[in-house]
Amino acid sequence: MLFSSTIFIFYFLPITLVIYYAIPERYLRARNGVLLAASLIFYSWGEPVYVFLMIYSAFLNYFSALQVRREQHDGGTGKKNLLFAVVMNLFILGFFKYYGFLMDTINDITGANIKYTALALPIGISFYTFQAMSYVIDVYRGTVGPQKNFFRFALYLSLFPQLIAGPIVRYRDVAEELEDRTHSLEDFGAGSMRFVFGLGKKIILANNLGALYSSITALPDGQVSVLTYWIGILAYTFQIYFDFSGYSDMAIGLGRMMGFHFMENFNYPYISKSITEFWRRWHMSLSSWFREYVYIPLGGNRVTVPRHILNLLIVWSLTGLWHGANWNFIMWGTYFGVLLILEKYVYGKKIEKLPAWGQHLYTMVIVIISWVFFSITDIGQALEYLKTMFFMGGHPVANIKTLYFLRTSLVLLGASALCSTPVVLEKFKKLADRYPRWSIAVMAGVFVLSVAYLVFGSYNPFLYFRF
Structure with a gap:
């Protein structure tokens, strides 16, 4: 089930909220029970079998943390119990997400042509597995105490607002709210506004942009041009x-409607002036997770230069692999790792001397070049796309199709560029302060x-659904 679906908006969410708020606030345990039941129904809507995998993950990490303590x-x-939990989590993630990729790689290298059955990817497995691992690691470190109530822990792991697409919520950030949280009309209103804001980004902007991109990549070779x-x-x-940040906005808004405060996941990454800054603003919960649980344990930057370079390459290769079981994602992650190394040790100071523009x-x-490798899983096709972009594909600079796409999409692209900056939100906040009714x-x-x-359109994908 997607947030951007009529089933969720008009049936699942209203019913869940009515039942949730029908229970007096002092009975928080009962409210948590409603959320846990709703979360399991939400997940099993499209993945009825894999809900048992998620429940198993909850049992595994709940008892592992207790045993660690x-x-x-x-x-x-x-340490042995921690290692067991981490290995089991990685095995589950690896088996369901990377088994097919591993078998294809073996077949390609050896020519063995080993037959296997492709597994459907459990939705959100990358997100909830990382949350589970961070919990056990934090218990081991003494950062948090183990949760004694299994159902409370299961709610943390399965909470439907952030279950299938993040942000990656660490247990310590919501531990208190699982046991005692407040609800207010102000929070509910702010959460509702945030949800609608994210819904608009996803449906109005991302879906139309996706349809445009799909139309262009479907063009026959003879109609392709550089522009x-x-x-x-x-x-x-x-x-x-807009697809991913819109979904994060909806998740944060839904959480706030029910008393939870999730971390921000995006902070206008397209206004960045370096790749280093870009990754401080893009998918911040994932960057934070890798920094705390991989980069720092490897030694971070408090090591020799060669070791620091190796640490960065390891982290960014894993970041790419987290996004998908394909070589293009590994290349995408390594690409950013190399660029971050270059900014750190080669030309970063020179970039800072350039004018802001x-x-x-x-x-x-x-960043735009990186999205070619992200969007096109076949590396050969991605390279062909890049060759055309940079006048090496033998195609004209522009043609009649170029004019058509410019005429039909210029307003959409312009609005998207504007909405990817803080300008629109700042104007809206000023409007809300001066004219509350108008903002509503x-x-x-x-x-x-x-x-x-949603009702009249047919194009409604979600890019990060596959992760």
Whole structure:
């Protein structure tokens, strides 16, 4: 089930909220029970079998954390139980997400042609597995105490607002709210506004941008031009941002409607002036997870230069692999790792001396190139796309199709560029402060328009659904 679906908006969410708020606030345990039941129904809607895998993951990590603390209390380190939990989590993730990729790689290298049955990817497994591992690791470190109530822990792991697409919520960030949280009309209103804002980004912008990109990549070779491919990858650049950040906005808004406060996941990454800054603003919960649980344990930057370079390459290769079981994702992650190394040790100071527009242009060109490898899983096809973008594909600079796409998408691309900056939100906040009723009318208009697109449109993918 997607947040951007009529089933969720008009049936699942209203029913869940009515039952949730029908229970008096002092009975938080009962409210948690409603959320746990709703979360399991939400997940099993499209994955009825894999809900048992998630429940198993909850049992595994719940008891592993208890055992870690019990061993530490008895004078041990708890390291063996920690290692067991981490290995089991990685095995589950690896088996369901990377088994097919591994078999294909073996067949390609050896020519063995080993037959295997492809496994359907459990939705959200990358997100909830990382949450589970961070919990056990934090218990081992003593950052948090183990949760004694299994159902409370299961709620943390399965909470439907952030279950299938993040942000990656660490247990310590919501531990208190699982046991005692407040609800207010102000929080509910702010959460509702955030949800509608994210819905608009996803439906009105991302879906139309995705349709544009799909139309361009479907063109026969004879109708391709340099500028048309630039329009296509610009559309994808905005699509993936509004698709994922819109979903994060909806998750954060839903959480706030029910008393939870999740961390921000995006902070206008397309205004960045370096790749380093870009990754401080893009998918911040994932970057934070890898920094705390992989990069720092490897030694971080408090090591020799060669070891620091190796640490960065390891982290960014894993970041790419986390996104998908394919070589293009590993290349995508390594690409950013190399660029971060170059900024750190080669030309970072020179970039800082450029005017602001030059720094921004440098960053966006690098990011746009990266999305080619992200969007096209076949590396050969991705390279062909890039060759065309940079006048090496034997295609004209522009043609009649270019003019068509410019005429039909210029407003969409312009609006997307504007909405990817803080300008629109800042203007809206000023409007809300001065004219509260008008701001409500604006959000009502966004909601109605989004629903109209949902009802009458047929293109409603979610890019990060596969992760």
